[in-house]
Amino acid sequence: MASYYNILSNKKVKNSNTAIEDPERFIQGIKNHLSGFTYFLYFSPFLRHHIPFIKDQVKATLKNRDYLFKILDLIIKKRRKEIEEIPVGDELRNDMLTSLIVTNTVRDINRTNIGIDNISRPMTDDEIRANLLDSFQGGIDTTANTFSFIVYYVCKHHHVKKKKIDEIDSIFLSKTSLHLNYDDLLKLEYCDAIINEVSRLHPIVIELQRYVKNPCEIAGHRFETGTVIHINTNGIHTHKDYWTNPEIFDPNRFYKNKKNLNNKVRNKFSLLTFGGGLRICPGRRLAIIELLSLMVILFGKYDVELVDMNALLKVKSKATTTCGELPIKIKLRK
Numbered sequence: 209m210a211s212y213y214n215i216l217s218n219k220k221v222k223n224s225n226t227a228i229e230d231p232e233r234f235i236q237g238i239k240n241h242l243s244g245f246t247y248f249l250y251f252s253p254f255l256r257h258h259i260p261f262i263k264d265q266v267k268a269t270l271k272n273r274d275y276l277f278k279i280l281d282l283i284i285k286k287r288r289k290e291i292e293e294i295p296v297g298d299e300l301r302n303d304m305l306t307s308l309i310v311t312n313t314v315r316d317i318n319r320t321n322i323g324i325d326n327i328s329r330p331m332t333d334d335e336i337r338a339n340l341l342d343s344f345q346g347g348i349d350t351t352a353n354t355f356s357f358i359v360y361y362v363c364k365h366h367h368v369k370k371k372k373i374d375e376i377d378s379i380f381l382s383k384t385s386l387h388l389n390y391d392d393l394l395k396l397e398y399c400d401a402i403i404n405e406v407s408r409l410h411p412i413v414i415e416l417q418r419y420v421k422n423p424c425e426i427a428g429h430r431f432e433t434g435t436v437i438h439i440n441t442n443g444i445h446t447h448k449d450y451w452t453n454p455e456i457f458d459p460n461r462f463y464k465n466k467k468n469l470n471n472k473v474r475n476k477f478s479l480l481t482f483g484g485g486l487r488i489c490p491g492r493r494l495a496i497i498e499l500l501s502l503m504v505i506l507f508g509k510y511d512v513e514l515v516d517m518n519a520l521l522k523v524k525s526k527a528t529t530t531c532g533e534l535p536i537k538i539k540l541r542k
């Protein structure tokens with residue numbers, strides 16, 4: 209945590225401290241892993257192996273990956289040992305690593321044997337590491353940047369902010385002690401509409417890829433095995449065939465009007481915030497719960513305003529879209 213704030217804050221801790229430096233290096237490693245991923249997404253094996261600049265970047269990405277693997281393996285082993293030393297039946301800390309380690313063991317309170325050995329067994333360290341890295345890669349920047357975009361759009365549109373705060377206040381009555389629970393969060397239909405509308409205008413994943421396994425024909429075009437199809441999420445989210453006045457920010461198009469949006473019958477794949485089909489984002493429900501919780505905590509407790517109401521949203525687009533900077537003013541609500 210200390211290193212996280214040390215990275216975010218302008219005031220840096222000066223003295224050398226491994227408790228700060230090691231996690232900082234790890235967080236930087238995750239960032240490099242995310243950006244290095246682009247080389248594997250957009251460049252063919254030939255370019256990755258033979259073009260000097262790209263080859264060097266790929267090498268550095270793989271070296272960084274090995275470093276992350278090493279650190280994660282140490283963390284997993286350490287936690288496994290700690291758990292082994294706790295008597296079975298005693299309550300365990302509730303965190304993701306612990307859940308992954310105890311899944312399908314005698315300590316797993318949700319254990320159900322579905323009779324398929326390869327699925328009913330506990331996870332290996334390699335599998336746990338892959339799950340952790342997938343969650344870091346897929347679950348942190350995506351949710352954090354979506355939340356930044358939400359803050360920008362809500363602060364920019366007074367009527368949306370008011371309607372949203374009224375909804376939060378009507379469900380979470382006390383501003384000082386907020387007790388978040390799943391059922392109450394699901395009642396926040398307008399907040400949910402805001403998430404959809406912000407994600408329509410600023411999808412974090414701006415394109416999806418699909419690899420053609422067998423020759424096929426799509427919309428009259430023939431695709432051979434090995435072709436990678438890039439699906440332009442941004443283009444679909446702002447296409448006038450699917451959305452009325454697509455350039456306008458209007459959460460009402462998703463509010464109590466889910467099937468028929470502004471008189472256009474909604475195509476199932478016209479909103480691809482979380483992708484679709486077999487590879488749809490497995491973290492989508494968690495992401496929505498996180499975003500709703502953050503909205504309640506931030507807007508339920510504080511007055512939030514943009515420092516400059518006329519400032520344009522600063523976005524950077526690579527494989528994902530991220531928020532450049534977002535200066536805001538925060539004070540406790542009266």
Ligand code: HEM
Nearest residue numbers: 342343346347350351354413482483484487488489491495
């Ligand atoms: C607002 C937050 C999020 C957004 C916008 C988002 C978006 C996406 C998208 C567009 C995909 C590709 C789906 C496809 O190809 O059809 C994806 C995949 C994935 N997401 Fe998310 N995601 C979010 C949060 C999360 C969270 C919280 C986690 C995990 C804790 C997560 C884990 C993953 C994983 C592991 C994949 C790869 C799935 C696969 O290839 O089978 N995501 N996400």
